[in-house]
Each structure stands twice: as C-alpha cells, then as structure tokens.
Amino acid sequence: MLEMKLENLENYLRSILDGKIELTGIGEIGSLDEQGMKDFGYGKPMLINFRQDGKPVQAVLSAMKGDRYGHQFYWDRAAILMFQYETGGLMKHHVRPMGLGYVDGSGRLVPVKDVNEFFILNEKVEGKDYFLDLERIKSGQLLERDIGLTAEFALWLADLHSAKSPEKDLYHRRIRQLIGDSECIFGLIDAYPHPFEHFPEKRFIDLEKKLIEWRWKLRRYDHRLSEVHGDFHPWNVLIREDGGFSVLDRSRGQWGEPADDVSTMTCNYLLYSLYSGPRLSGDFEQLYRTLWDTYLDKTNDREILEVVAPFYVFRGLVIASPEWYPGHPLEVRQALFRFLENILEEDVFDYQNINKYLQG
Template identity: 80%
Template sequence: MLDMKLENLENYLKAILPGNVELTGVGEIGSLDEQGMKDFGYGKPMLVKFQQDGQPKQAVISAMKGDKYGHQFYWDRAAILMFQYETGNLMEKHVNPMGMGYIDESGTLVPVKDVKEFFILNEKVEGNDYFLDLERIKDKGIEDKDIQLTKEFARWLARVHSVKSPETDLYERRIRQLLGDSECIFGILDGYPHPYEHFPAERCIALEQKLVSWRWKLRNYSHRLSDVHGDFHPWNVLIKDDGDFYVLDRSRGRWGDPADDVSTMTCNYLLYSLYSGPELKGDFETLYLSLWDTYLEATNDREILEVIAPFYVFRGLVIASPQWYPGHPLEVRQALFRFMEGILDDDVFDYKNINRYLRG
C-alpha cells in the first residue's frame, strides 16, 4: 500500500506545471473527503484540486492495478501508461495528459518529462565472447577446458532453475509469449521474407497449428515455473581469463521454463555442427551431450524432455532466419527447418538421438 504525503503530490505538480502551483485538495472522484493519498496505486483514481497562478484547476491521478493479463510487473504497467501519455492528446476529444512519473519507495512522486527513449547502464566486466570459442572449436578442434566450461554452464543453470514460483498464471503467460510475442515464434516467423521458397506459407501454417496444440499441452506443466535467464546463447556469455563466465542481457522476465535456457545454448551447438554436414557430430556433439547429461544429472529433471520442443522451435527459427543470419548456406537452413518440424511430432524429445529429427 502506498501512503503518500500531500506535500509529495504538491511538489510533483510544481515540477511538471509552469507558474505558481498550490495543492488545495485530494479525494475520491465525486467526493473531496480529505484522506491524503492512502490507497493510491491500486487502480483507484483520485481527484486532485489545485491552483495555478491563482486559477482553480482539477486533475485525476491514477495508477494501474496488477493483474494476470500481462500486467503482473510494474514495467508492464509502465509501458501502458507511457503509451497513454504519449498518444492521448493526439486523438480528437481525448482528455489531455498532463504528466506522468513514478513513485519511489519513500512515496515521493518523481516526474518523467519529455521522454523519447530509455536506456540502461551496466557494469563493465572483462571477458571474451563465448561464440569466439565456438569459432575456434569449429576451426581448430575442442580442448578439455571447453568441455569443462559446458558442464559448468549446466551446473549453473541447475542452480538458477532450482528457484521455483507457484504463480501458475506467469507460466501460462510465458508459454503464450513463446508462441505469440513479437520477439518470439510468431514474431520471428513474420520477420521471414514472404513468400519464402525455402519455407513456404503451407509449412509456416502447419508449424503454427502444431504449436497451438503444444500450448495447450504445456498448460499442464505450470509447476515447472522457475527462475530463468531467458536468452542464454553464445553471444550473451563472456568468458573470463580464469575460465569463469558472466552472462548478459537477461530477457523476457524472470520466470519461465528451464527448457528455454537449455534449448537456447544447445541449439547453437547444433548450428555450429551443421556447418560441417547435415547432422550433429564431432566436437559440437560432445559439447551438446556434456551440457545435457550434466544438467540432467544435476537436476533429475527428465520432465524437461516432455516440454522442450516448442522452445527449440523458437530458437531454431531465430538461428535459421535469413534476416538474422543471412550468411548461412542453404543446407544449414534446410536442416534446421527439418529439425523444427520433426521435433514437434514427438511427445518426448529424444536428446541422445537428435539427428533423426534432422533427416525429415
């Protein structure tokens, strides 16, 4: 519950409005019972009365209430309020947005003015991009340190994924995003050229139809909701000189299915292997099996094999994309397309025999 002092609101009004501003009252809409700002922030609009250069004015201040329809987190709600602030006065007859801002932990209303873009500042760490290790392995072969690092990835994922959440609606949301989000399956597929002779419309339709069935299957697995990274691929990992690593760019929220992270990294081992032929083999098969075997040993999560197929489809579409990876030989893309189609036909992923999905 947010219990803010009236002077906080008055200071906010003075920060966003020109002239001499004085707060004269706050209360519920249709009433002006003096009650301070108690309960503000739970979706209840509050009437604000003030004077600006001696002229009486009124405004309504409100915040969104969290719900299970994609508004669970404050950054979800912030996006909607930003949209309303940016576009409200562009529509005929729409009330005029006067200001927006955020409420900090002390109850202070902090204005956000004239926003054009947001940014993030992260610490700088030393390390080399992990994909460069994969390039080295492709050209010169594997070293023992590469296998050990892959096993450490698996043990780290096991620790991260051990944190669980009972919020079933967040699991359903994550699966819904996996299929329908602009950055996920349907969005990535829309980013392909159309028509696209190597993956024509009829194959896109068939793939999407299978995925709808998988969405309803995965509704039965909400107990798997876990702490995840969300974008654990070789371009988001930095390797330190001592062999340890950092990860970058956590994506799509904290909670999801562990299958997301496992599929993301192992799918890239498949990609690198396909550059030497239409199957997973050799050094990259060693890395792939090292991560899988170590992860399953650390977690005993055999259930992951029942849910991972749509996550592999998402990552497969990304790395097969002619927009994101324009330099792939056609044979590499075709193998990835066969993999995505074949994996959806199995109820349980046969990770030790992945090559059978590549044959079509």
C-alpha cells in the same frame, strides 16, 4: 491506490507545471462499484484540486494495479502508462495528459518528462564473447577447458532453475509469449520473407497449427515455473581469463520454463555442427551431450524432455532466419527447418538421438 503525502504530490505538480502551484485538496473519484457492468478495474483514480497562478484546476491521478493479463510487474504497467501519456493528447476529444511519473521507495512522486528513449547503464565486466570459442572449435580446436566450461553452464542453469514459484499465471504467460509474442515464434515467422522459397506458406501454417496443440499441452506443466535467464545464447556470455563467465541481457522476465535456457545454448551447438555436415557430430556433439547430461544428472528433471520441443522451435526459427543469419549455406538452413518441424511430432524429446529430427 498510491500511498502519498500531500507535500510530495504538491512538489510533483510544481515540477511538471509552470507558474505558482498550490495544492488545495485530494480525494477518491469513482469506485469499482460504480462501473456498471464492468467488474474489473485497474485502480481507483484520485481527484486532485490545486491552484495554478491562482486559477483553480482539477486533474485525475491514476495508476494501474497488477493482474494476470500481462500486467504482473511494474514495468508492464509502466509501458501502458507511457503509451497513454505519449498518444492520448494526439487524439481528438481525448483528455490531455498532464504528467507522467513514478513513486519511489520513500513515497516521492518523481516526474518523467520529455521522454524520447530509455536506456540502461550496466557494469563493465571483463571477458570475451563465448561465440568466439565456438568459432575456434568449428575450425577443429576443441580444448579440454571447453568441455569443463559447458559443464559449468549446466550446473549454473541447474542452480538457477532450482528456484521455483507457485504463480501459475506467470507460467501460462511465458508459454503465451513463446508462441505469440512479437519477439518469439509468431513474431519471428512474420519477419521471414513472404513468400519464402525455402519454407513455403503451407509449412508455416502447419507449424503454427502444431504449436497451438503444444500450447495447450504445456498448460499442464505450470508447476515447473522456475527462475530463468531467458536468452542464454553464445552472444550473451562473456568468458573471463580465469575460465569463469558472466551473462548479459536477461530477457522476458525472471520466471519461466527451464527448457528455454537449455534449448537456447544447445541449439547453437547444433548450428555450429551443421557447418561441417548434415548432423550433430564431433566436438559440438560432445558439448551438446555434456550440457544435457550434466544438467539432467544434477536436476533429475526428465520432465524437461516433455516440454522442450516448442522452445527448440523458437530458437530454431531464430538461427535459421535469413534476416538474423543471412550467410548460412542453404543446406544448413534447410536442416534447421527439418529439425523445428520434426521435433514437434514426438511428445518426448529424444535428446540422445537428435539427428533423427534432422532427416528429411
């Protein structure tokens, strides 16, 4: 349970409640041994006794402990407590939430009151969106520095992915998110029009069945858990005048599968190339091969080719989506659909022969 000083708790109560507040006592209420058949608990609640304008009041202070059920990080647990605070009082017979807050590094209980929406404040960095470079290249203006920048991406990813973690549950979680999360494969599929004339229901069903098989295959690769970005695509990269770059919007946690980052950027090279024909070719093939070759030379991680396919499916569904990319010519969308189906049919991705996955 939380380590706290009585004065910190009393100050917190005064910040969220009206009237004169006087703390009179605190102690544990219940225990994990008193939950009958339930073996698992999220933490011991604390009984709080205080007076409000002289009237005795009791409250229960609760927190969650981390576990492998999607609650590993404090922001996971915060989301659940925020939900309970927001909705508990709306239900008939439910106990009334009195306050929401967090404990800071010094042990102070800090209130979170009248929440409507959260925000984040980031530094402003100089640079232009990387996708603008890809638009230039699409028009036939590949520069030598574009090849060098792609190699820098690969080296940066190799360095990032060199940090490993033994927490196997986090790898399983990341794969579970990949397949079933609202922002990932199943969520994207649900966001497609249904029915969708260019990808009928039967093809979605077959795709999902194949992905379940891949989920169980990837469970054997939990030794690969690495530090990742999680959303490394051209709209999340800023290119500076000096040729350097900055990245934005890290997503879905610090730890994951390196194939996620490599597939995300290279999938966009494929997309841009498809605007010139039904194959990966020309300048974008050169960028694609530069990133893959440089990354593999640096890491010697040939195992990535055994796990990358479902990550390509995720990114393929994103860039083929009629909601996110409504302006695609039909032949571009259809080529992407063929790619995300065909890539699941082989156990090892043949990155040097990617065009075979585009064939009907």
